[in-house]
Amino acid sequence: xxxxxxxxxxxxxxxxxxxxxxxxxxxxxxxxxxxxxxxxxxxxxxxxxxxxxxxxxxxxxxxxxxxxxxxxxxxxxx
Amino acid sequence: xxxxxxxxxxxxxxxxxxxxxxxxxxxxxxxxxxxxxxxxxxxxxxxxxxxxxxxxxxxxxxxxxxxxxxxxxxxxxxxxxxxxxxxxxxxxxxxxxxxxxxxxxxxxxxxxxxxxxxxxxxxxxxxxxxxxxxxxxxxxxxxxxxxxxxxxxxxxxxxxxxxxxxxxxxxxxxxxxxxxxxxxxxxxxxxxxxxxxxxxxxxxxx
Numbered sequence: 001x002x003x004x005x006x007x008x009x010x011x012x013x014x015x016x017x018x019x020x021x022x023x024x025x026x027x028x029x030x031x032x033x034x035x036x037x038x039x040x041x042x043x044x045x046x047x048x049x050x051x052x053x054x055x056x057x058x059x060x061x062x063x064x065x066x067x068x069x070x071x072x073x074x075x076x077x078x
Numbered sequence: 079x080x081x082x083x084x085x086x087x088x089x090x091x092x093x094x095x096x097x098x099x100x101x102x103x104x105x106x107x108x109x110x111x112x113x114x115x116x117x118x119x120x121x122x123x124x125x126x127x128x129x130x131x132x133x134x135x136x137x138x139x140x141x142x143x144x145x146x147x148x149x150x151x152x153x154x155x156x157x158x159x160x161x162x163x164x165x166x167x168x169x170x171x172x173x174x175x176x177x178x179x180x181x182x183x184x185x186x187x188x189x190x191x192x193x194x195x196x197x198x199x200x201x202x203x204x205x206x207x208x209x210x211x212x213x214x215x216x217x218x219x220x221x222x223x224x225x226x227x228x229x230x231x232x233x234x235x236x237x238x239x240x241x242x243x244x245x246x247x248x249x250x251x252x253x254x255x256x257x258x259x260x261x262x263x264x265x266x267x268x269x270x271x272x273x274x275x276x277x278x279x280x281x282x283x284x
Contacts, residue, residue: 007186011205011266016283039273042201045209046273050241052121052209053222056111066106066135067099073139074097 001029006036010043087151106135109152112238113159114122115226119235119254120163121170127150130166134159153249156239160253162223204280218276229268236261237268 006029012018013026030037037051057063093101113134117127137158145154148226192198212218226234239250251261 001189003197004184004186004188004191004195007270008184010185010270011262015262035197035202038201038203042204042273042277043225043269045204045207046269047241048209049212049218049222050237050272051244052213053095053111053242054213054219055107056223057107058110063103063106063133066132067103069132069136070099070102070139073136 001025003029003033003036004037006030006033007039010040014043088145088147091145091147094139095142102139105151105155107227109155109243111226112235112243113156115231115235116156116159116253117163119231120160120167126166126170127163131159134162137162137252149249150245152243153245156243156245156249156253166254180275185267186274190274199281201277202281204277218280221276221279222272225272228275229271230257231266233268233271236264237272240265241269 006026008021009018009026013023018026030040058066084234090101090105094105110123114127115130117130117134118124121127121130122167136178137153141154141158149157170185190198206212206218212222226238229237235254236256237252239245239253241246247258247261248255251258254261256264
């Protein structure tokens, strides 16, 4: 297995969708290849970081409009 | 980001139903990025996508008394959004067939490997190690945000729903009309693209 092939198989690997043989090949490459271990780690860091991204406020105009509509909704008897 | 258990969802729903503006604003801020991302899968025009997101919030408020906490509040919200976005796209007859450009090709461009399939420029560990370190680094946050914006629509929506909103795959497939396999490919492509973008930036590549 080459580094390039490994990058194509990462998804199957992290989701446990590999045959035992494929998994062994993958892990064998990883064991010998520091850069690919770093690559795998960075993908995991990417996944985790996305879950920690700060919130993105809508533009002020949209926010005001939404609050306006929220107040109107609140005032409507249900 | 707060991603509470269902009992927390019921509490949030109750506060909003009681007219708590800050609870509503907090929810809007928490989901805005992903909502725009999902709307744009079906509606190319940014202003129209924003409109659908706004309308979704009102539909969400109207539907909220029926929220029982069986699914998460996020799932409840994004279901309303995807339904409205699809309806709007059909109404405007602007549904654009997707090119396959976002789910084919290499996960990491071939040019980054030599003839024997090895890295030309080997990945080196990032200096920042934890997600917490990311949030305190505005430059890194900006790179992640830029990377998200550069993704093809479906990749962006899948990674936002999966990794940011933490919705489960069957719900994402249903909302975005994807097969499970397709959804997986889009997710892994998106993560690989974001990782490459951020790595290039941290290493001073344009």
